[in-house]
Amino acid sequence: MSTPIKDPTPAPADLGPAPRPRKADAPARFADSGGVLNVFSHGFLALWAVMIVLPLAWIVLSSFKTDAQIGGSAWTWPSHWSFEVFVRAWNKGIGGFFLNTVIVLAFSVALTMLFGAMAAYVLARYEFPGNRVIYYFFVAGAMFPVYLALVPLFFMVRNLGMLNTYQGLILVYVAYSLPFTVFFLHSFFRTLPTAVHEAAMIDGCSHTRAFFQVMLPIAKPGLLSVGIFNVLGQWNQYILPLTLMQKQSGADRDHSMLTQGLVNLALQQGYAGDMPALFAGMTIAMLPVLVVYLSFQRQVQAGLTAGTLK
Amino acid sequence: MATVTFDKATRIYPGTDRAAVDKLDIEIADGEFLVLVGPSGCGKSTSLRMLAGLEDVDDGAIRIGDRDVTHLPPKDRDIAMVFQNYALYPHMTVADNMGFALKIAGVNKTEIRTRVEEAAKILDLTEYLGRKPKALSGGQRQRVAMGRAIVREPQVFLMDEPLSNLDAKLRVQTRTQIAGLQRRLGTTTVYVTHDQVEAMTMGDRVAVLKDGLLQQVDSPRNMYDRPANLFVAGFIGSPAMNLVEVPITDGGVKFGNSIVPVNREAIAAAAEKGDRTVTVGVRPEHFDIANGEAKALAKDEPAGVAVTVNVVEELGADGYVYGTAEIGGEQKDIVVRVGGRQVPMKGEVLHVVPRAGETHVFSTSSGERLSD
Numbered sequence: 001m002s003t004p005i006k007d008p009t010p011a012p013a014d015l016g017p018a019p020r021p022r023k024a025d026a027p028a029r030f031a032d033s034g035g036v037l038n039v040f041s042h043g044f045l046a047l048w049a050v051m052i053v054l055p056l057a058w059i060v061l062s063s064f065k066t067d068a069q070i071g072g073s074a075w076t077w078p079s080h081w082s083f084e085v086f087v088r089a090w091n092k093g094i095g096g097f098f099l100n101t102v103i104v105l106a107f108s109v110a111l112t113m114l115f116g117a118m119a120a121y122v123l124a125r126y127e128f129p130g131n132r133v134i135y136y137f138f139v140a141g142a143m144f145p146v147y148l149a150l151v152p153l154f155f156m157v158r159n160l161g162m163l164n165t166y167q168g169l170i171l172v173y174v175a176y177s178l179p180f181t182v183f184f185l186h187s188f189f190r191t192l193p194t195a196v197h198e199a200a201m202i203d204g205c206s207h208t209r210a211f212f213q214v215m216l217p218i219a220k221p222g223l224l225s226v227g228i229f230n231v232l233g234q235w236n237q238y239i240l241p242l243t244l245m246q247k248q249s250g251a252d253r254d255h256s257m258l259t260q261g262l263v264n265l266a267l268q269q270g271y272a273g274d275m276p277a278l279f280a281g282m283t284i285a286m287l288p289v290l291v292v293y294l295s296f297q298r299q300v301q302a303g304l305t306a307g308t309l310k
Numbered sequence: 311m312a313t314v315t316f317d318k319a320t321r322i323y324p325g326t327d328r329a330a331v332d333k334l335d336i337e338i339a340d341g342e343f344l345v346l347v348g349p350s351g352c353g354k355s356t357s358l359r360m361l362a363g364l365e366d367v368d369d370g371a372i373r374i375g376d377r378d379v380t381h382l383p384p385k386d387r388d389i390a391m392v393f394q395n396y397a398l399y400p401h402m403t404v405a406d407n408m409g410f411a412l413k414i415a416g417v418n419k420t421e422i423r424t425r426v427e428e429a430a431k432i433l434d435l436t437e438y439l440g441r442k443p444k445a446l447s448g449g450q451r452q453r454v455a456m457g458r459a460i461v462r463e464p465q466v467f468l469m470d471e472p473l474s475n476l477d478a479k480l481r482v483q484t485r486t487q488i489a490g491l492q493r494r495l496g497t498t499t500v501y502v503t504h505d506q507v508e509a510m511t512m513g514d515r516v517a518v519l520k521d522g523l524l525q526q527v528d529s530p531r532n533m534y535d536r537p538a539n540l541f542v543a544g545f546i547g548s549p550a551m552n553l554v555e556v557p558i559t560d561g562g563v564k565f566g567n568s569i570v571p572v573n574r575e576a577i578a579a580a581a582e583k584g585d586r587t588v589t590v591g592v593r594p595e596h597f598d599i600a601n602g603e604a605k606a607l608a609k610d611e612p613a614g615v616a617v618t619v620n621v622v623e624e625l626g627a628d629g630y631v632y633g634t635a636e637i638g639g640e641q642k643d644i645v646v647r648v649g650g651r652q653v654p655m656k657g658e659v660l661h662v663v664p665r666a667g668e669t670h671v672f673s674t675s676s677g678e679r680l681s682d
Contacts, residue, residue, distance in 0.1 A: 195397035198364050203411035203458075204385040217401040 063279035097261030108173035116181030141179030188222035318370035345513035390459035566615030576680035591670035614663035
């Protein structure tokens with residue numbers, strides 16, 4: 001858990017009489033002066049990590065426990081490790097909700113990225129009257145909380161006849177994610193070298209082709225960062241599906257998202273207690289996000305620091 | 311192959327009054343290697359980008375061959391450009407980088423491959439065709455950028471300081487390679503650089519720009535021997551020409567303790583404009599060290615100018631003496647080239663005389679050349 005910062009008692013070999021070059025000395029001295037700060041900051045980070053990791057670990061562990069164990073001491077260890085509970089949770093509706101969420105996200109994230117990248121690129125790279133105004137409009141979209149717009153949004157989607165439909169939620173997700181996407185990619189496209197675009201133009205590219213075949217591939221780190229951000233945000237979105245994805249009639253198919261499904265599962269507990277299934281459902285919901293994040297972690301970091309490189 | 315014509319081409323950046331390129335008038339012959347040179351901000355890159363179509367032309371025209379390309383987009387101009395930072399596509403392999411333009415033009419795959427491989431062979435890139443640009447050294451990237459240009463077999467090559475990111479040794483090497491390649495391909499080339507040595511060594515002709523205005527276009531030899539004005543005189547040549555303001559006298563101009571003969575009409579013209587002085591230019595290698603042999607103006611003093619040595623740069627074959635001399639009551643810095651075996655010591659006093667026929671005389675007020 002703890003990170004070795006600095007050995008407080010240097011090994012005797014280090015105290016040898018041989019004078020070490022100044023250059024090697026400098027970083028060591030730097031670490032000396034920062035020692036106290038390092039202990040403090042690492043301690044703080046360790047505490048923070050525990051605060052984040054412990055509840056998550058607790059959820060995963062709880063899905064292996066029985067109702068009785070969950071009701072008992074929080075510190076007991078699961079007695080038998082069986083994945084049967086995950087199957088149970090999946091069949092209790094989590095599977096359907098999972099699928100709904102995947103369908104919606106497949107389209108909403110793809111469209112957000114496509115539209116966001118196109119808008120950001122044009123705003124960042126082309127000078128035209130109203131350029132700044134449009135950009136500020138996009139950015140302003142990120143300024144006000146979604147709750148303020150919930151009621152008008154509900155009526156708007158209802159008037160379009162898109163309540164409890166995939167396409168309705170997809171469109172809302174796209175609109176909801178565009179401001180940040182445009183904001184982020186706008187600054188990212190600004191950092192890309194103009195000469196590459198010019199080279200593409202001289203090589204005979206049209207604007208469209210230069211964008212899709214040259215600029216987008218170069219912007220991959222930025223696209224990945226903001227893409228993952230959008231996946232996380234939309235996967236965990238609750239208030240929007242809650243408002244827009246309610247069954248409108250008895251015959252209506254249930255298009256609930258995973259988050260809604262989990263809440264329903266939790267609410268049912270009052271009547272038919274299956275706590276392990278709830279925890280298993282939450283674990284299932286966490287997994288894709290974790291997988292996405294872990295597999296692209298390197299690119300995300302590259303994307304976030306892209307402006308500082310080169 | 312084609313000629314290139316700048317016909318009073320002008321570029322004024324939005325929000326500025328002064329033209330970045332002001333009525334540029336150059337005719338570039340078919341197959342010629344023209345170098346645009348000048349200090350930074352002189353408009354040389356802007357001129358090149360106007361020719362490339364990356365910069366608008368506000369006035370005048372640009373023609374490639376007989377085609378007026380003034381307002382054509384870059385892709386319709388049949389040009390290829392090498393950028394200073396190479397601008398390679400980082401996500402494509404070397405082969406894809408070089409073949410990208412052909413792919414867009416709809417050339418079939420086998421043809422693209424043969425042309426790319428041919429260019430790679432010329433540039434010694436064959437073994438790197440499968441690599442991405444980031445796995446290449448600076449010199450290799452530069453060659454890929456060159457390859458991307460020659461694969462297309464365009465009418466005109468444009469090069470925007472393609473060597474400035476290379477280290478000094480590689481730059482000298484690549485300089486000759488590019489010049490040789492251009493001679494072999496015979497493609498009209500416009501080359502931008504701020505390095506006057508590059509300009510002198512590579513170009514068939516050199517165009518010197520300053521503040522958006524063309525100062526002189528000429529062969530490197532003529533540029534060196536007969537600079538058209540003070541700016542060109544000071545810019546071309548390293549170390550720079552010594553430029554000293556001296557008073558006009560009868561039959562010439564007085565330079566220290568000797569007379570530099572100058573065309574009578576030129577002196578008259580300068581005097582007419584109210585100039586009492588002219589500026590004499592002498593290249594460091596055109597000073598002869600006089601040890602009392604040359605004809606002196608005043609009998610009791612040795613001939614020429616007394617230069618007190620401050621610094622000596624020894625380059626092996628020869629040495630440059632940086633010294634000060636009192637000319638017309640003012641202390642002037644003077645650079646003199648001396649033989650590598652006769653290098654003076656610091657603090658010594660040399661008497662130097664400008665070699666007859668190798669001096670340049672410029673009007674002090676207008677900067678124009680007065681001597682032939």
